[in-house]
Amino acid sequence: MKLLTCPMNGSRPLSEFIFGGEYRDAPDQKTCSDSEWAAYVHNRSGAPGDKKEWWYHSPSGTWFIAERNTLSDKVSRTYLLSANTNSTQEQAK
Amino acid sequence: MPLRLLKYAIKKEHPASRFFKSHDAPKKSYDVVIIGGGGHGLAAAYYLAKDHGITNVAVLEKGYIGGGNTGRNTTIVRSNYLTPEGVNFYDASVKIYEGLSEELDLNLFYSTRGHFTLAHTESAMRTMRWRAEVNKHVGVESRVVGPDEIAKACPQLDLSCSGQAPILGALFHAPGSVARHDGVAWGYARGADRLGAEIHQNTEVLSIDVKNGKVCGVKTNKGYIETKQVLCAVAGFTPRITEMVDLETPIVIHPLQACVTEPMKPWLDTILVSGSLHVYVSQSSRGELVMGSSLDPYEVHSTRSTLDFVEGLTSHMLDMFPFLANVKVVRQWAGMADMTPDFAPIMGKTPIEGFYLDAGWGTWGFKATPISGKTMAQTIANDSAPDLIHSFRLSRFEDYELTGEKGAASVGH
Numbered sequence: 001m002k003l004l005t006c007p008m009n010g011s012r013p014l015s016e017f018i019f020g021g022e023y024r025d026a027p028d029q030k031t032c033s034d035s036e037w038a039a040y041v042h043n044r045s046g047a048p049g050d051k052k053e054w055w056y057h058s059p060s061g062t063w064f065i066a067e068r069n070t071l072s073d074k075v076s077r078t079y080l081l082s083a084n085t086n087s088t089q090e091q092a093k
Numbered sequence: 094m095p096l097r098l099l100k101y102a103i104k105k106e107h108p109a110s111r112f113f114k115s116h117d118a119p120k121k122s123y124d125v126v127i128i129g130g131g132g133h134g135l136a137a138a139y140y141l142a143k144d145h146g147i148t149n150v151a152v153l154e155k156g157y158i159g160g161g162n163t164g165r166n167t168t169i170v171r172s173n174y175l176t177p178e179g180v181n182f183y184d185a186s187v188k189i190y191e192g193l194s195e196e197l198d199l200n201l202f203y204s205t206r207g208h209f210t211l212a213h214t215e216s217a218m219r220t221m222r223w224r225a226e227v228n229k230h231v232g233v234e235s236r237v238v239g240p241d242e243i244a245k246a247c248p249q250l251d252l253s254c255s256g257q258a259p260i261l262g263a264l265f266h267a268p269g270s271v272a273r274h275d276g277v278a279w280g281y282a283r284g285a286d287r288l289g290a291e292i293h294q295n296t297e298v299l300s301i302d303v304k305n306g307k308v309c310g311v312k313t314n315k316g317y318i319e320t321k322q323v324l325c326a327v328a329g330f331t332p333r334i335t336e337m338v339d340l341e342t343p344i345v346i347h348p349l350q351a352c353v354t355e356p357m358k359p360w361l362d363t364i365l366v367s368g369s370l371h372v373y374v375s376q377s378s379r380g381e382l383v384m385g386s387s388l389d390p391y392e393v394h395s396t397r398s399t400l401d402f403v404e405g406l407t408s409h410m411l412d413m414f415p416f417l418a419n420v421k422v423v424r425q426w427a428g429m430a431d432m433t434p435d436f437a438p439i440m441g442k443t444p445i446e447g448f449y450l451d452a453g454w455g456t457w458g459f460k461a462t463p464i465s466g467k468t469m470a471q472t473i474a475n476d477s478a479p480d481l482i483h484s485f486r487l488s489r490f491e492d493y494e495l496t497g498e499k500g501a502a503s504v505g506h
Contacts, residue, residue: 043342046332048332048394
């Protein structure tokens with residue numbers, strides 16, 4: 001069974017989590033062009049590598065960030081977006 | 094074995110014929126370079142030569158031909174899609190498939206079985222009615238049937254699905270078929286090779302040269318190739334190739350898994366799909382049950398398969414066919430599906446001159462092999478995409494003109 005570390009609840013089975021896609025910064029709606037906005041809405045960085053992603057712990061309703069390599073499927077760390085670096089948790093090996 | 098037959102194994106004048114010639118290294122330049130030696134790339138090479146007389150073509154494959162998603166799918170061919178654009182496109186593919194064994198002079202074991210998409214809920218029935226009406230309008234044989242007709246076609250099926258998800262009806266699609274998927278790749282490879290195209294296995298593209306917005310060559314592990322036209326037909330590797338030319342796309346890679354049981358005597362004539370139970374199953378000409386399910390739930394660039402998948406799939410198979418409880422699963426595998434947000438492919442020209450995309454084939458690529466090869470060959474030869482694939486262009490996202498096919502995916506993803 002695969003495990004993932006929820007920043008609030010610790011190590012939990014992967015089946016309790018929902019993948020929320022890559023973390024991305026939105027362009028400024030007031031200044032960006034139509035094509036920049038369309039690219040933001042649709043395009044993704046699909047190539048493999050280290051990604052910062054949204055994940056959701058379903059039983060507790062916790063959205064958090066996981067840093068994961070999409071080629072090896074190894075998670076390097078998970079943390080709440082609002083938390084500072086002191087409260088980040090290393091993923092249990 | 095009779096001796097007079099055995100002598101041919103030893104005699105030099107009757108060598109075993111090869112499907113295609115092997116080449117030491119690619120030439121210095123080609124008119125067209127096709128990246129990816131799967132069904133789609135090889136079909137494009139075949140139709141470039143056959144329909145357009147373009148034979149100075151190299152197909153570059155980093156592994157062996159048909160070793161990617163062409164050899165990993167569950168071999169189902171159907172055209173019961175949701176949008177008229179999709180139905181027209183896949184119907185054109187089915188029509189080529191029907192005559193393809195003869196055209197390629199290779200038995201593809203193309204077997205028309207009929208295809209039932211089971212509905213267990215009223216909302217699923219609604220989608221089936223919708224698809225049936227669109228299909229009929231376009232001239233494709235699909236209709237909604239009740240449980241009686243399903244039971245007649247497949248008496249082994251537990252219509253109550255263990256009481257969990259009673260079957261209310263189904264979308265029946267008469268032309269639904271299965272075929273030998275590796276045969277499709279090998280048939281197109283031989284056809285392309287005979288007409289003059291070159292197939293280079295173990296040849297990996299390392300970078301693509303683009304100058305002033307135009308393709309001018311590709312760098313491979315076997316040397317540099319000059320070319321003005323490159324077709325990218327690499328399915329799960331698409332984002333790695335598009336990254337080489339700084340092209341952004343909506344494609345995200347999710348693994349899609351499948352498995353087969355040990356062979357049995359023939360008992361399952363039709364192809365059965367259950368969206369709610371996340372199962373599609375057919376019996377191969379070898380007697381194995383070929384089974385697939387929904388996508389893995391998150392992005393991974395990997396072809397590892399998991400126990401979770403087999404457990405989930407087989408438990409639903411047992412809801413449908415309780416008598417299979419003692420049958421063994423003998424192989425499981427995964428392919429990398431290049432998913433698009435609207436479940437339609439991305440085909441045609443790109444903002445980079447001479448760089449053509451045949452991608453976004455997600456979970457629906459095998460059935461489109463002949464028509465995608467034909468239309469991409471047309472696109473390359475004329476530097477203009479035919480109307481048939483207009484709805485699949487990359488720029489549809491910028492235009493917010495998506496081609497919503499998610500409702501026609503085999504199972505709920």
